[in-house]
Amino acid sequence: MTPAKVSRGAGDSGTSVLEWQIASKVDEIDAIVAAVCAACAVAGFPDKVCRLNVPVSLTEALANAIEQGNGNDPTRVVRVLARIDLVGLCVEVTDEGAGFDTQAVRARCHEQSWVDREDGRGVFLMHALMDNVETWCDVGHTVRLTLRWP
């Protein structure tokens, strides 16, 4: 799936914006992730960022939006807005859910049993791999991942 919308400012100071709307199916994740990674590579982010930080944290955000936020209901939509500008990369993932208590989730990873669990590493990894992770509820629930130029 190509970006639903693409825009780019003129000249070298141009801001690139990519936008998608997907049905809540995990099969849709890979194409979006591949596209944002390719965009980051072409924009000049370092290889490791394009191969690790961006794909893993974006996969987490999309998987949570699809599975937790929208309950895997394919009629519910996830919106993705990726922006590359002079500051860096900013990706917003919006689902139709009511959000969650991020503090409680982050606190869990200090528990002894955390290492042995099968789930519960997604939010942790987003924070570990991005400079900034913000969440809020407005029309739906949004996670914003930010990564500044190195």
Add this chain to the structure above:
Amino acid sequence: MTPAKVSRGAGDSGTSVLEWQIASKVDEIDAIVAAVCAACAVAGFPDKVCRLNVPVSLTEALANAIEQGNGNDPTRVVRVLARIDLVGLCVEVTDEGAGFDTQAVRARCHEQSWVDREDGRGVFLMHALMDNVETWCDVGHTVRLTLRWP
């Protein structure tokens, strides 16, 4: 799927290269196409090119490589190399097949019955939507699509 390899030269004259290897399954097409389109958008190609010329012609090349070149055999590999530089976009799609008579295929679209056919528009569309389409056989069969900066 993120690019298997990504490299970018230093500075504004940088050349971006994206590389993938995929199994011969049509499900793999979308992620590659989305990635190359996003790369073109960020590099500054016009919207119409990113939304029509690039996705359609690359989908044709990949579909032919998977279905015709590799006979939908998932153990056979298709290699994709996309390069954006000062000249423009260049994408090479390589399958494990023996190629085909491109002249004969192109001649067909002048036949009266062409409009009514269900198949046979792929090679035609690649030529119509790209500046240049080249094919050759070396280690496998390669199609190279080229689009210059407008």
Add this chain to the structure above:
Amino acid sequence: MAFTFERTDDLLSIAVDGQLVVGNRQEFKQLVLDQVEQGARRVLIDFTDTGYIDSSGLGALVSLGKRIREHGGELRLAGLNEDLRTLFELTRLDTLFRLHDSSDDAREGF
């Protein structure tokens, strides 16, 4: 990629959300043919939310048009943006199908 459809008497309206390409044209064709088997005769495909169509998708439309005509029905296409119109013109398929600006236009006199 998703198809949403609505059936009223012998009128089938389908919207293509995303692409119509080699990866989903079979599913799309089957969906329409099943409806034709079940009596749909006026078939209206809405491309307002469609990104792009490849040669497989175009081929599916050609073959559906034929099958629907064989059943005494008619296929109308609507809502194609400029990009999609370019595709139909390049392949001369604009001579095979009438392209309507919107679903409402296509429904007139259908």
Add this chain to the structure above:
Amino acid sequence: MAFTFERTDDLLSIAVDGQLVVGNRQEFKQLVLDQVEQGARRVLIDFTDTGYIDSSGLGALVSLGKRIREHGGELRLAGLNEDLRTLFELTRLDTLFRLHDSSDDAREGF
């Protein structure tokens, strides 16, 4: 994305080509568990050709490790590049699994 596996006696070697993520971890888990049901006890996963792993993929490894131990077997991981090692370190999973440089290394004394 593809998994290739080889079975010799109670040794199962699997290579992960592409990603191990939410979209394919179920298929991967089932493949390994089926082999464990059929007697595999030494399980070696080779990540030489793996792009990245998400939290679902890591979770699948944790759960497989547990199941294999319950059957009296052992799970070894090999061929992780620097990126993947970073992931295991961040999540402290390098304390749960021994990470071998290559499949050959992992096979020693297995």
